[in-house]
Amino acid sequence: MDDLELPSEPRREGQPGEKVELDALEALYPGYFAEVVSARLDAYTDHDLTKQVEEINSEASRAMREASKEILEPLRLKLSQFKDELGGAKERLSDKEGEILNAIDQPESSLEVETEDAYFDSRRDYWDQLEYYRA
Numbered sequence: 001m002d003d004l005e006l007p008s009e010p011r012r013e014g015q016p017g018e019k020v021e022l023d024a025l026e027a028l029y030p031g032y033f034a035e036v037v038s039a040r041l042d043a044y045t046d047h048d049l050t051k052q053v054e055e056i057n058s059e060a061s062r063a064m065r066e067a068s069k070e071i072l073e074p075l076r077l078k079l080s081q082f083k084d085e086l087g088g089a090k091e092r093l094s095d096k097e098g099e100i101l102n103a104i105d106q107p108e109s110s111l112e113v114e115t116e117d118a119y120f121d122s123r124r125d126y127w128d129q130l131e132y133y134r135a
Contacts, residue, residue: 004025004028004029004032119132119133
């Protein structure tokens with residue numbers, strides 16, 4: 001660092017001015033500090049280990065995809081069959097509901113109620129009812 005001729009901090013009484021501010025280093029030599037730090041940290045980095053971990057992760061991911069496919073595929077097939085069965089059951093249930101409702105004699109009210117002036121009458125079609133609301 002001495003050969004970079006960086007400005008030192010202002011001297012204080014009784015202290016030598018040997019410290020250099022990092023701002024000055026970055027301003028005069030952009031990126032140099034990052035290079036120095038990376039080079040120093042590189043000694044503590046096991047690049048082979050990083051590669052091994054990546055390979056293991058890749059292999060584990062592949063194995064999990066295969067296991068997932070092996071385990072889930074039969075379930076997907078069963079689910080598809082169940083959905084088909086459920087659709088058929090819903091259709092049969094709907095048909096049965098219609099049969100039951102048609103077989104029931106609907107009771108009629110014995111009350112004689114005048115509905116001509118009723119605000120709402122379900123026997124009116126949509127447009128007639130709308131006209132009645134507006135009137």
